[in-house]
Amino acid sequence: MSSYTSVPKLNTSSLSPTNRKPPSAASPATRNPLSLRIYKVLGANFDDPSTREAFEALVEYYPPESESYSTAKPDAPKVATDGDSDSDTEDESDPWAVKLPARVQSTLVVGPVPGTTAARARQSLQRDVEGRLADGGRKFLEAFGEVDKKLDVLRDHVQVMNSQCEAMETRLRTTNQSCKYLLERAEGLRAQQQTTNTRQEIIALFLDRFTLSAVELEAITSRDVPPGRQMFNAMDKLERIREDCRVLMTGEGGETKAGLDIMSSTSEQLEEGFQKLHRWCLFEFRQLGRDAHVEVEPLMTEVVRRLRKRPALLQEALDILASVRQATLLNAFLAALTRGGPSGLPRPIELHAHDPTRYVGDMLAWVHQAMAGEREFLDGLFGIKAERRMVGSVREPKSGEEESWIRVLMDEDLEKLCTPLKVRVQQTIRSQEGSITSYKIANLLEFYMIIMRRTVGEEAILSRALTELTEIAYTVFFDTLAAHGRSLLRFLHPAQDDLAAPASLRDAAQVLKEIMVVYDSSLLRDEHQGGAALNDGMQNFDTTLAAMVDPMLEMCRRMATLREKGGKWETAIFMINCLTYLQGFLQGFSFTVTRASELDQLIDEHQNILIDEHFEGMLGESGLREIYKQINSKDPEEPLSRLPGASGQELTAILTSFDTFLSVLDPISSPRLALLRASNPRVATQIHQASLERVGSVYLKVVEEVRAPKNKYEAPQSLLGSRRPFGQESVLWQVLGVGGTSSDKLTLRPATKSQAVEAGTRSAVEWAKWLTLEQYLRRDEEALSQDHANDGKLTSWTQKSPSLGYQALQDWNLRLF
Template identity: 30%
Template sequence: MATSYFPDRITSPPSSNAGGSALSPRSPSTPSALKSNALQNRITSVLSASYADLEIRDALNVFDERNLTNSAEARRNLRLDVQEELIQCNGEVVQDFGQVAQQLRRIGAAISSLNDSCAEMRKHISAANRETGPMLDEAKGILDGKAQVEGKKQLLDAFNDHFVLSEADQATLTSSTEPVNDEFFRVLTCVKKIHQDSQILLGSENQRLGLEILEQSSKQVNGAYQKLYRWVQREFKSLDLENPQISAGIRRALRVLAERPTLFQNCLDFFAEARENVLSNNFYAALTGAPVDQDHPVMGKAIELSAHDPLRYVGDMLAWAHSATVSEREALEVLFIADGDEIAKSIRAGIESEPWTRPDDDFEETPVFDGKRSLNQLVDRDLAGVFRQLKQRIEQVVQSHQDATLAYRISNLLTFYTTIFSALLSPSSALLATLSPLADSALRAFKTSTRDHLASLQTSTHPISPTDLAPPDFLTDALATLRTLMTSFETSHTTTSPTTAFDPILDEALRPYLAGCASLSRTLPSPHAQIFSLNCAIAALATLAPHATTLAAAPVEHLRAEIESHTSALKDATFDFLLSSSGLAPLLPIQDFRDKRDELAAAARKLDVFLPTATEDARGFLGQVGDRGVVRSVVEEAAERFCGVFEGVEGRVLEGDEMAEGDGEEDGEEEGMRLREVFPRTGGEIRVLLS
């Protein structure tokens, strides 16, 4: 910006002349020109200065601190005052550096003295090193030997800690006086680790040590498993499976003992045998009321004393067996299923360590321990004694009571409990194999008793139907028995049973009796045969109809078709009765009544006598039909057919009168006695009287 104020001074071009005699740029300027350039430069520098510069700001602060006044004298003396102060400061600095130099000289002297002392000390140290060198070498050798000894000692201690059991641990592991607790399992785990790690020593140079440790650890492990095996057997003797809080120690012991499959299986066999004896004794005590021991009396009444009814006796025994099975299964699930995976792993590890115990060659493909299968097998073995007693007593009940209904109800009860036990046991269970033959045996007893009863009826009953045409006593008794059988079947079988499941029972308990009724009906005249057959079919249908959708769909449909057939036959018989009683039957073949006035008059007189009591007579004709609804429908339809026939006769009568008028008959007598007058009844009157 300074150049813009003085453009002529700053940018004026230098003068030149043609002859080259002009002043060169280096020619001296006039004093006025020099003064003008200095002032211009000063102004330019002042204007171009940045007052944000820190040095300028510091200078201004110094001027401000001096409280200088802006006067000519102050400006003239300012430079002198500043130079004077600068000289004074430099003098002070020189004086201070003089003192520093003096101190440095003293320090240099001290350093020279120290160097001399250090040189003297190095001489003494060299002499001492020459004298103590052999002793230091000897001490170093001793220290190295000590370190080696300490290392070997640490190695020996670590070896003893890892591979050698203390006497207390050995007693805990094998002594029968020491309990089987957490400490025992800890020591056993440690010994198994020693046995495993000792095999590593066999690969070292000194194999004798590995063999000795391996032999010793094997003996200790075997002793520990023998101790555990005996302890588990003792615990099984006093184990209370009724207690829901079964000890966790026995479950842990079984998991560990599974590593020895032979001992584990022996324990299971011992347990199954003990439980079979306990449950058999308990079942006998529940039957008779005699306690197994005085400390455990039988709660409640004995089954043999409280169940006087044979069916209740069998049901109470089955209920006890079911309760025992559920309790046994729940307890065994806690023992074996809860830790089934751990037991399987232990057995697999034991078989790998004892390959001679493998069950077959496909060990890798066949699971060594199936928890559910083993559980089912144990339950079967534990309850085998109970089911043997149960089978004997049920067979005695069936054989000692020659009652078909009782045998069938026992069979259904056994089938019902077989279904329940199927949900608790495996399909191949020996217990189910015991119950199924019992149910079949009871069913065979039912069929045998039913056939014997039927044979006795056939030989003792005279083949004459009842006088009232009601269902015979043997059918009534059979239907009462059938109701009991159907109720028993429905309460003992599931809703998924097929509707044909009851057909074999119907073949034994109903169809032979219906066949006997059919044989009796063939000895009766019509319509008594139809009425008797209809009454028997209605009674059978009334028994089967409430169970049509579940048990007897096909028999019910067959009975309904039979009832319809008998009803249709009765309708025809009633219609014939109405025709014969009304006198209308002789008129049916006649087409032209002009020459049949006498027959028409006789029929009209008989019809007048018949009509007031026609309906009651028809009902009386069907009075032995047991179902009033059937009687009403039969009478109504027969009356309707009768009205239709009467209307046909009436039509022919009217046609006769019309034909007579067309022929022009003039006989007064004949003209006075028209056919309509001889037969005055109309179809409407007949319908009203028969309604």
């Protein structure tokens, strides 16, 4: 077991700043220097940065003591600590160390003694720092010694290089002096060569710019080279040469012989090129006559475009083209009429001559197709791109030189088609007797006439021919209508007993309907709205309507006047039946609105006549006629009850008669209107209800006069309340089933026309009952009971009990409905 010698420890607890107490003034320790030093050291502050930096430098110089222990060997020499070799007293041992025998030390674990490093640092700090500075200076001297040696070697090399460069400079100066003449001569020759090359390039560029190469000249003048891109490029170059030459000749130098020669030679060459294009164009145009449908190659379009700079040459070529196309299209049209297409399909147009509309339509369609193909061919020939437009949209007319050329050529190409077309169409038109077929043909001709005008112009021969044919067709059509109108007025007979529309009117109206269907299904309706018509008579369909409707109306008037026994009543019914029948045909088309409104006015006139007549009849049936006359004719100051036929008893008889009239009244129809109702139930209902309204107004006038005190009736409420409608306006309008003039009455009018005339389901009376019965029973029982209670004279069926009165009133309404 190893033993250690304990080193006495200094008790520092008593020396710490927190535990020490300041000595009293009388203490002798205050005068002790050691105590003062200790207090000063303990009171010092080591937290400032400079102190900490000094301590860190000391730690680097004197690293911490190792905490490891090592066991000393018996024969190990004496261990020396760091700094012992530098100490001046290396033989002196640490005064604090405890010396042990050698036997004991060999067996102890040797470790650092606390505090030895700090002691050495205090003793040898200056010496250690100076030693380290000396070692660093020594190292710097050694390093700079090597650098100095290298610099000496470098200086030797630079001196050798400098001497060699000076020798080379001397030799170059000598050589330059000896070759100076040769260099000047070579520079002069080089400048001459550059000038010569520049002139050569300028001459080559001039010749290339203002002359044609052999290949280009051959492309323009040789017959063996056909027109093509090579020739076009050569002609473009000639145009460019002439333009550039004009620019140069307008400069300061003015005209030169070279410029004039260039203009002369290029003019001849360019003229040869146009002549070559002209000859090629004539040859190609003559070849186009072999087929009616041809396609234009881009080469031909380009040739025509270039020939437009020579209008005389182009006009000659186009004349040849027009003559060729005339013959070609005429032969194709005649072949389509007689032989048909290849292999017989499509079939010849002449085979459909028995069908006039198809025959004329096929011929016009062929001409239109040929015109469209010719237009497409000429557009391609002149390089006009087709304008994109909506299907069915109108082609907008264009202007320009190309358009004028095209219209002239199309007019010439289609000129020979006019003669066979006119002959066949005129024969077909004049052979027609029916107005429908005549109108279809006229409608067809007018449509194609408008199309041709927009394509080839109004002054074209084909447009003038179609205009003439259209005028002939409409003349024949209106002559046919006039003859038909005269036939309607030639054989007249009185209206039949049923006063329905006569058979002749129905036949004529059916013809009118077919004509209107033809007009509505054609494209002329839109054309007429746009103003593209033949003349003012054909701007719309009104001319045709007038030519057909006016004779029908005149026939109906004459037939009505021939029936003498019916008077105004049957005349008005007959006219309304005829007018409404004719109006039914016109109402299905939007372009007959004006004419239909005129018929509405005529119907209203005759309807007012029927209303007056029916009102007079119903006024007599109701018993109110005489008293109504008395009211209108009496003196305002004379009492009504004093007039004959208007006394209290006579008024009771009148009210009884009116009650009977109401009991048998049908609020929807009347037997007198049966002839009108069979054809026009709506009109009959309107007339009947208008008459009932006027009858109701007469009754209310009578009630007003009876209740007026100036007429001196005794118990007017009792007189009026004894019979229906008890002097009540709301009851009156409900019983009559009309609207009246009061704002709080109930009406018995059907909801719709279809409800009023619906067969097999409910009659109009049933509709009125379902609409008003329950409200009638609820409101009028209370109104009647209140009215009679105030007067003190209730009727017999209301005096018994309210429930009985309600039941009686309900039974009365059920009988009525």
